[in-house]
Amino acid sequence: MKKHNFSAGPCILPQEVFAEASQAVLDFNNSGLSILEISHRSKDFVAVMEEARALALELLGLDNKGYTALFLQGGASLQFLMAAYNLLEHKGAYLDTGTWSSKAIKEAKKLGHVDVVASSKDKNYNYIPKNFSIPTDADFFHCTSNNTIFGTSIKEFAQTDIPVVCDMSSDIFSRQLDFSAFDLIYAGAQKNMGPAGATLVIVKDDILGKVSRDIPSMLDYKIHMSKDSMFNTPPVFAVYTSMLNLRWLKAKGGISAIEKENEDKASLIYSEIDINPLFEGFAAKEDRSFMNATFNLTDQSLKEKFDNMLKEGGINGLNGHRSVGGYRASMYNALPKQSVSVVVEIMDELERKA
Amino acid sequence: MKKHNFSAGPCILPQEVFAEASQAVLDFNNSGLSILEISHRSKDFVAVMEEARALALELLGLDNKGYTALFLQGGASLQFLMAAYNLLEHKGAYLDTGTWSSKAIKEAKKLGHVDVVASSKDKNYNYIPKNFSIPTDADFFHCTSNNTIFGTSIKEFAQTDIPVVCDMSSDIFSRQLDFSAFDLIYAGAQKNMGPAGATLVIVKDDILGKVSRDIPSMLDYKIHMSKDSMFNTPPVFAVYTSMLNLRWLKAKGGISAIEKENEDKASLIYSEIDINPLFEGFAAKEDRSFMNATFNLTDQSLKEKFDNMLKEGGINGLNGHRSVGGYRASMYNALPKQSVSVVVEIMDELERKA
Numbered sequence: 001m002k003k004h005n006f007s008a009g010p011c012i013l014p015q016e017v018f019a020e021a022s023q024a025v026l027d028f029n030n031s032g033l034s035i036l037e038i039s040h041r042s043k044d045f046v047a048v049m050e051e052a053r054a055l056a057l058e059l060l061g062l063d064n065k066g067y068t069a070l071f072l073q074g075g076a077s078l079q080f081l082m083a084a085y086n087l088l089e090h091k092g093a094y095l096d097t098g099t100w101s102s103k104a105i106k107e108a109k110k111l112g113h114v115d116v117v118a119s120s121k122d123k124n125y126n127y128i129p130k131n132f133s134i135p136t137d138a139d140f141f142h143c144t145s146n147n148t149i150f151g152t153s154i155k156e157f158a159q160t161d162i163p164v165v166c167d168m169s170s171d172i173f174s175r176q177l178d179f180s181a182f183d184l185i186y187a188g189a190q191k192n193m194g195p196a197g198a199t200l201v202i203v204k205d206d207i208l209g210k211v212s213r214d215i216p217s218m219l220d221y222k223i224h225m226s227k228d229s230m231f232n233t234p235p236v237f238a239v240y241t242s243m244l245n246l247r248w249l250k251a252k253g254g255i256s257a258i259e260k261e262n263e264d265k266a267s268l269i270y271s272e273i274d275i276n277p278l279f280e281g282f283a284a285k286e287d288r289s290f291m292n293a294t295f296n297l298t299d300q301s302l303k304e305k306f307d308n309m310l311k312e313g314g315i316n317g318l319n320g321h322r323s324v325g326g327y328r329a330s331m332y333n334a335l336p337k338q339s340v341s342v343v344v345e346i347m348d349e350l351e352r353k354a
Numbered sequence: 355m356k357k358h359n360f361s362a363g364p365c366i367l368p369q370e371v372f373a374e375a376s377q378a379v380l381d382f383n384n385s386g387l388s389i390l391e392i393s394h395r396s397k398d399f400v401a402v403m404e405e406a407r408a409l410a411l412e413l414l415g416l417d418n419k420g421y422t423a424l425f426l427q428g429g430a431s432l433q434f435l436m437a438a439y440n441l442l443e444h445k446g447a448y449l450d451t452g453t454w455s456s457k458a459i460k461e462a463k464k465l466g467h468v469d470v471v472a473s474s475k476d477k478n479y480n481y482i483p484k485n486f487s488i489p490t491d492a493d494f495f496h497c498t499s500n501n502t503i504f505g506t507s508i509k510e511f512a513q514t515d516i517p518v519v520c521d522m523s524s525d526i527f528s529r530q531l532d533f534s535a536f537d538l539i540y541a542g543a544q545k546n547m548g549p550a551g552a553t554l555v556i557v558k559d560d561i562l563g564k565v566s567r568d569i570p571s572m573l574d575y576k577i578h579m580s581k582d583s584m585f586n587t588p589p590v591f592a593v594y595t596s597m598l599n600l601r602w603l604k605a606k607g608g609i610s611a612i613e614k615e616n617e618d619k620a621s622l623i624y625s626e627i628d629i630n631p632l633f634e635g636f637a638a639k640e641d642r643s644f645m646n647a648t649f650n651l652t653d654q655s656l657k658e659k660f661d662n663m664l665k666e667g668g669i670n671g672l673n674g675h676r677s678v679g680g681y682r683a684s685m686y687n688a689l690p691k692q693s694v695s696v697v698v699e700i701m702d703e704l705e706r707k708a
Contacts, residue, residue: 003386007393010590018379018388025376032357032668034372036549036595039361039671073427073551074572077586081570103571110568190587195390197427197551197589214464216435217457218428232431233544235551236364237591241390314386317393 004339007317008148008292008330009170010190013241014248017334021241028240035240040233045240049229052243056200059246059254060172060179070201070221070229071239076100076169078219079186079199080107083142083165085219087184088112089211093138093162097154098125098147099323100167108142111213117141124324125150127284134160139210140183146171148191149321151294151328152287157181163207171291172200173249174333175259183207191291192333194242197235249333258333265331265340266290272344276351278302282324296326302354309346318343358693361671362502362646362684363524364544367595368602371688375595382594389594394587399594403583406597410554413600413608414526414533424555424575424583425593430454430523433540433553434461437496437519439573441538442466443565447492447516451508452479452501453677454521462496465567471495478678479504481638488514493564494537500525502545503675505648505682506641511535517561525645526554527603528687529613537561545645546687548596551589603687612687619685619694620644626698630705632656636678650680656708663700672697 005012028035029044038045053069062069072078080103084092091112094105096119108114115138118129125147134141140163146153148170157164163183172187179185183204190196203221217223217231224231252258270288273281273295282294297303310318320326331340359366382389383398392399407423416423426432434457438446445466448459450473462468469492472483479501488495494517500507502524511518517537526541533539537558544550557575571577571585578585606612624642627635627649636648651657664672674680685694 005387005391007391010391010394010587012391013388018390021390022376022379025372025379033359033670034367036372036375037359037361037364037366040364040550073429073589074432075427075586078428078572081572107570107572110570188587195591196394196587197592216461216464218432218435218461232429233364233542233550235427235589235592237549238551238589316387 003314003316004342005316005335006329006331006339006343008321008328009188009332010196011330011332012334013194013245014334017241017244017248020244021237024240025237035237038236040230040236045236048240048243049234052239052246053229055243055246055250056202059249060202062179062202065180066205068203068205068225070203070224071234071242072199072201072224072229073197073235075188075196075199076167076186077103079167079201080104082219082221083184083186084108084111085213085215086208086211086221087140087163087165089139091115091135091138093117093134093141095129095132095141095143095158096121097128097144097152098150100147100169101144104142104144104167125152126282128152128154128287132158134158134162136160136162138162140165140207142166146289146291148292148330149323151283151289151292151324153289153291155287163204171289173246173255173258174262174291176255189238189242194245195238198238198242200242261337262290262331262333265335265337266293268337268340268344269293269329269331272347276347278351278354279347282326291331293329293331294320294324294326296320302350306346306350309350310343313342313346315343315346357668357670358696359670359689360683360685360693360697362675362682363542363686364550365684365686366688367548367599368688371595371598371602374598375591378594379591389591392590394584394590399590402594402597403588406593406600407583409597409600409604410556413603414556416533416556419534420559422557422559422579424557424578425588425596426553426555426578426583427551427589429542429550429553430521430540431457433521433555434458436573436575437538437540438462438465439567439569440562440565440575441494441517441519443493445469445489445492447471447488447495449483449486449495449497449512450475451482451498451506452504454501454523455498458496458498458521479506480636482506482508482641486512488512488516490514490516492516494519494561497521500643500645502646502684503677505637505643505646505678507643507645509641517558525643527600527609527612528616528645530609543592543596548599549592552592552596554596615691616644616685616687619689619691620647622691622694622698623647623683623685626701630701632705632708633701636680645685647683647685648674648678648680649683650674656704660700660704663704664697667696667700669697669700
């Protein structure tokens with residue numbers, strides 16, 4: 001039976017990326033060697049790393065604009081620490097829009113003063129705070145563009161003259177933004193970019209070198225930049241597969257093309273949530289994420305029936321996160337619209353049968 | 355043409371591991387989903403992580419002895435920092451046997467006092483210092499069991515009552531040791547364990563919690579332990595492939611069985627180096643590594659000829675590291691003895707022709 005994979009991450013990638021990555025594990029570039037057994041200093045892998053870094057900048061429209069792309073390890077969780085290590089001297093301004101923002105705040109507090117400029121914790125993060133002010137004397141402003149768990153996303157980013165740091169783990173490469181408005185962008189690969197185990201960091205070169213602390217080498221963006229993202233052995237397979245995925249996105253027409261598809265998929269499910277009396281959305285309508293739609297049954301007695309119907313339909317990964325409950329449809333770039341249609345049909349069928 | 359892969363790391367893994375890993379990228383456990391697109395919280399992946407952790411302890415003879423195995427990210431380079439973050443309060447005692455020891459020392463110095471108890475830098479690290487004393491008031495003693503670049507390894511570990519930390523990146527699972535003599539062992543996966551992107555950490559539970567600093571979450575062993583090595587999204591594919599490789603090693607008879615094979619392979623090449631007048635070894639004989647044999651031509655005018663013969667023989671990755679020059683045969687667990695025979699035959703042929 002065909003599976004429809006709504007996993008929140010690690011998540012679905014294009015089938016052709018799986019096929020090519022699988023082949024490379026047997027024989028990479030007709031070298032007679034697996035991608036897993038070649039030196040990261042080999043000409044062929046250096047070319048992979050350079051193509052991945054260049055594609056990331058190109059797709060975001062940041063090539064030749066003073067930015068560097070790095071593929072590191074440790075996920076966004078290590079970036080919470082690295083961002084603060086490299087940028088926090090006097091104080092950092094943080095917007096708290098959910099679990100991941102809170103974790104970033106927690107780690108930054110170990111290194112210096114943190115000013116939480118606004119939070120939506122009062123309503124279990126079901127909206128994005130607006131009309132807050134950002135202190136002009138902060139070293140940087142940190143935000144999370146998409147909140148995977150709660151199903152919200154920032155539609156309009158706050159304007160400020162200080163450097164802007166953004167955790168884009170769950171929506172990078174999914175929608176057009178003026179990426180040049182950001183000074184540091186980071187994202188765990190395992191949503192729209194590749195398999196778990198690589199982390200994309202896009203850093204504007206001129207924001208570095210302004211803190212007085214002695215930064216450990218592995219946490220120092222400048223050291224990774226000076227070694228072309230090869231300060232230590234990179235996660236070879238995760239970088240390679242990310243590169244395949246970025247090639248796929250470019251061939252599709254880039255972010256503007258995929259954004260249209262993502263809007264279509266999101267409209268489809270949100271329309272059903274709004275029209276079907278058996279369901280209600282969790283996130284405030286104006287802040288709804290196009291990547292993660294969070295919703296619940298209005299009548300919990302239908303849960304077993306609905307869950308069985310989802311199972312019979314081959315739907316994987318639709319359970320909501322424990323912080324919110326209910327359901328969450330994660331609709332990353334590679335998820336076909338047809339998978340969303342199948343869920344919507346099941347929601348519709350539930351209404352007809354109930 | 356069949357390739358003989360002597361790459362120093364990432365390096366050769368068993369062909370059956372490549373085959374199984376490749377299949378899992380297409381369909382993992384007959385789930386209809388790729389190993390790259392499943393949730394790390396899924397039952398099937400949690401089982402992989404638990405099996406990998408259990409196999410690591412079992413193969414080292416450390417199960418039920420108060421140790422925990424973790425699969426983290428960032429390689430040994432991040433462990434240089436984490437070890438010091440978690441253990442260094444008053445001072446750390448370090449043995450300097452090469453490039454990686456030096457890097458560990460450099461990172462530790464950013465966090466506290468470091469006492470370098472001995473160094474072989476005076477002879478470009480071609481030997482292992484002996485008869486040094488370890489200060490009894492140090493928090494821990496740090497050493498590197500195998501020096502990949504220089505081709506040396508520690509045969510007898512220094513005795514001490516303070517906790518012993520060992521970077522075993524390039525020889526873990528290759529030879530029998532009394533692993534219970536160590537309190538913290540770490541190893542980048544990309545030699546004898548799996549693909550680049552995972553790092554094995556084996557920590558004796560009772561050495562933690564003794565430093566006064568506030569440890570960032572991602573650098574805190576206790577936090578990773580409390581979350582069963584899933585504090586953040588783990589490098590799913592690298593952990594899975596490591597598990598396949600540890601299963602392979604167990605099926606072969608474990609470390610004692612592979613140690614015998616590794617000794618055979620090492621004897622074969624070192625005998626040729628010693629008997630063939632065209633070659634000379636780099637490392638002191640008593641400290642020779644069974645994983646990485648470093649050697650050079652006695653007459654550099656033969657280099658082009660020898661290099662061409664290696665190329666024609668399908669030999670990959672035999673170039674020495676720039677710090678030493680010459681050649682380096684890395685003979686990790688999965689390298690067949692036949693590959694070593696091919697190199698030895700070429701060395702022999704060079705002598706006959708020269």
